[in-house]
Amino acid sequence: MVSTDRVLVIGGGVAGMATAIGLDMAGRDSVVFEAASHSQSHSGASLILGPAALRVLDAMKLLDEVSDRSMPGSMLIPASEAQFEDPRLPEDFDFGAVGFRCIDRAVLQQILSAEATRRGIEIHYDKRLVTLGEDAVSVLAHFQDGTTAEGSLLVGADGRMSRVRSLLFPGTRLTFANSWYVYGTSTTDGLDEELRARLERGEGYHHDGPGTFLLVYRDDPARPNKITFLLVGQCERKIPAKHFEHRNPDELRAELADLVGAWSEPGARVIERATHVIPTQIYRPPALDSWYHGRAVLVGDALHVADPITGLGAAFAFEDALYLAKMLRDHDYRDAFYYFQEDRRPHTSAVQEALANGAFALERPHTTDDDGPLEWVTRTFDIDWDRTDTSPLASLAGATTTPESAVPQSTTDRAGQ
Numbered sequence: 001m002v003s004t005d006r007v008l009v010i011g012g013g014v015a016g017m018a019t020a021i022g023l024d025m026a027g028r029d030s031v032v033f034e035a036a037s038h039s040q041s042h043s044g045a046s047l048i049l050g051p052a053a054l055r056v057l058d059a060m061k062l063l064d065e066v067s068d069r070s071m072p073g074s075m076l077i078p079a080s081e082a083q084f085e086d087p088r089l090p091e092d093f094d095f096g097a098v099g100f101r102c103i104d105r106a107v108l109q110q111i112l113s114a115e116a117t118r119r120g121i122e123i124h125y126d127k128r129l130v131t132l133g134e135d136a137v138s139v140l141a142h143f144q145d146g147t148t149a150e151g152s153l154l155v156g157a158d159g160r161m162s163r164v165r166s167l168l169f170p171g172t173r174l175t176f177a178n179s180w181y182v183y184g185t186s187t188t189d190g191l192d193e194e195l196r197a198r199l200e201r202g203e204g205y206h207h208d209g210p211g212t213f214l215l216v217y218r219d220d221p222a223r224p225n226k227i228t229f230l231l232v233g234q235c236e237r238k239i240p241a242k243h244f245e246h247r248n249p250d251e252l253r254a255e256l257a258d259l260v261g262a263w264s265e266p267g268a269r270v271i272e273r274a275t276h277v278i279p280t281q282i283y284r285p286p287a288l289d290s291w292y293h294g295r296a297v298l299v300g301d302a303l304h305v306a307d308p309i310t311g312l313g314a315a316f317a318f319e320d321a322l323y324l325a326k327m328l329r330d331h332d333y334r335d336a337f338y339y340f341q342e343d344r345r346p347h348t349s350a351v352q353e354a355l356a357n358g359a360f361a362l363e364r365p366h367t368t369d370d371d372g373p374l375e376w377v378t379r380t381f382d383i384d385w386d387r388t389d390t391s392p393l394a395s396l397a398g399a400t401t402t403p404e405s406a407v408p409q410s411t412t413d414r415a416g417q
């Protein structure tokens with residue numbers, strides 16, 4: 001008989017797989033349900049992982065494998081000093097050294113799903129959640145193929161368009177985040193010798209254009225001629241889908257190569273050779289008052305879409321996953337969900353506020369002293385997996401003697417505290 005004391009994880013992307021691994025580390029059973037097929041879910045573009053994501057991978061003992069199968073984030077160093085005159089950066093600042101890795105999304109997915117499988121976690125593909133049910137002791141997940149799964153808790157890790165979120169919080173409306181992205185895969189084949197050698201050595205490019213920037217880099221040590229690019233732009237009004245997401249890929253590629261050619265000749269040559277282009281416009285839900293409802297909780301993009309310009313989406317997903325698992329290790333589910341929300345919210349909302357206040361704006365002058373992108377993308381949330389999350393009462397009990405100076409002398413003193 002299937003145990004119902006298990007956590008149903010809906011979505012097998014970064015957040016879902018990391019949650020299942022974290023739960024296993026916490027001694028909890030879980031099972032993952034992913035809407036896509038195995039091959040679809042092991043595809044996609046590329047991810048840049050910053051210190052926050054890498055710290056979680058380290059706690060999961062996956063950092064060595066991720067490092068072996070990724071490339072350093074050298075392309076984050078801009079092509080010319082003049083384009084990035086940030087006085088706070090030391091001359092020899094090396095983004096690779098502070099811990100940025102570029103990884104093919106399919107490779108990361110393989111690493112995570114292999115680790116989940118090694119730990120005995122079941123992963124079911126082609127399982128699209130359509131609706132949820134809940135009673136006093138369990139939660140039921142109903143899938144499009146007519147099947148149902150039962151568990152004690154449910155984690156919605158089903159991404160930006162989360163079905164779980166819309167079932168828990170009906171009426172949540174997504175708004176355009178004023179950003180567009182094109183991820184692409186290209187090849188060094190046919191490039192002139194100098195450019196080809198530079199890219200194959202792993203030296204990427206970062207070029208700023210008007211209202212846009214372009215990153216060109218390698219993300220797979222096993223494939224020296226595979227090049228990834230990310231072209232990012234910001235705009236007030238969304239681009240009509242027929243000119244972007246639904247555009248003929250060859251026409252879109254040609255238009256992008258022209259656009260980029262005006263300010264980055266090498267970038268245009270890489271885009272002309274693209275074998276894949278994935279155009280995306282970003283929509284995000286409003287900040288949710290509550291991150292959970294009943295026996296179900298949200299993590300990753302389902303909860304808070306970190307605009308890709310922040311480079312923090314995967315970081316949020318990994319940190320959510322491990323912190324939620326830790327709270328479920330140390331508390332019953334109501335407290336765990338509460339602490340997960342209350343402890344994480346200040347961290348994630350500070351990034352969202354910085355984004356709203358223009359810290360990541362492409363036209364932002366890089367010479368000011370305020371909090372720039374660098375400060376945000378290198379921030380981490382302290383999970384401290386090995387330390388048990390104790391009750392405040394335990395720390396009170398630990399204080400056996402009260403220093404005299406701490407004893408209020410009068411009601412005025414007390415009121416003044």
Ligand SMILES: Cc1cc2nc3c(=O)[nH]c(=O)nc-3n(C[C@H](O)[C@H](O)[C@H](O)COP(=O)(O)OP(=O)(O)OC[C@H]3O[C@@H](n4cnc5c(N)ncnc54)[C@H](O)[C@@H]3O)c2cc1C
Pocket residue numbers: 010011012013014015016033034035036041046047048049050127128129130157158159160161162163164181182183280299300301302306308311312313314315317
């Ligand atoms: C163009 C672009 C570039 C980005 N670049 C970066 C980057 O460089 N660095 C970075 O940190 N972040 C980046 N991000 C953000 C990052 O991709 C996300 O934040 C991260 O993937 C979130 O992981 P997730 O598991 O929450 O969501 P997802 O990766 O979207 O996974 C959700 C999973 O749930 C499944 N699912 C959906 N609905 C259902 C359902 N009803 N039932 C079952 N399963 C379901 C989906 O098939 C999917 O596999 C980028 C995003 C975009 C769009």
